[in-house]
Amino acid sequence: MRLSRLFQPRNPLFWLMIAFNLLSSVLAWVLRTWPLTTAASLVVGLFALANALAGIVLALRLMRMPDGES
Numbered sequence: 176m177r178l179s180r181l182f183q184p185r186n187p188l189f190w191l192m193i194a195f196n197l198l199s200s201v202l203a204w205v206l207r208t209w210p211l212t213t214a215a216s217l218v219v220g221l222f223a224l225a226n227a228l229a230g231i232v233l234a235l236r237l238m239r240m241p242d243g244e245s
Contacts, residue, residue, distance in 0.1 A: 180238045188240075192233035199226035 183189045202223035206216060 177238065180240065181234055183237060183240075186237065186240075188233050188237055192230050192237065195226045195230035195233065199223045199230065202226065 181189070181192075202219050205211075206219055206223065211219065
């Protein structure tokens with residue numbers, strides 16, 4: 176697996192990975208800056224973790240993808 180395989184701007188999975196990672200960053204920022212109730216913090220935290228995990232799964236999939244496949 177090569178890290179350079181991540182940058183594939185013509186592949187929709189690349190943009191989905193970027194979106195998941197940006198969304199998890201925004202959710203983590205919300206957790207740190209907004210005064211949320213405990214239940215809201217748990218929900219936002221779970222969404223942030225799920226988005227981060229989805230981004231990692233897509234990154235691994237992109238790195239393992241053979242050349243020429245989208």
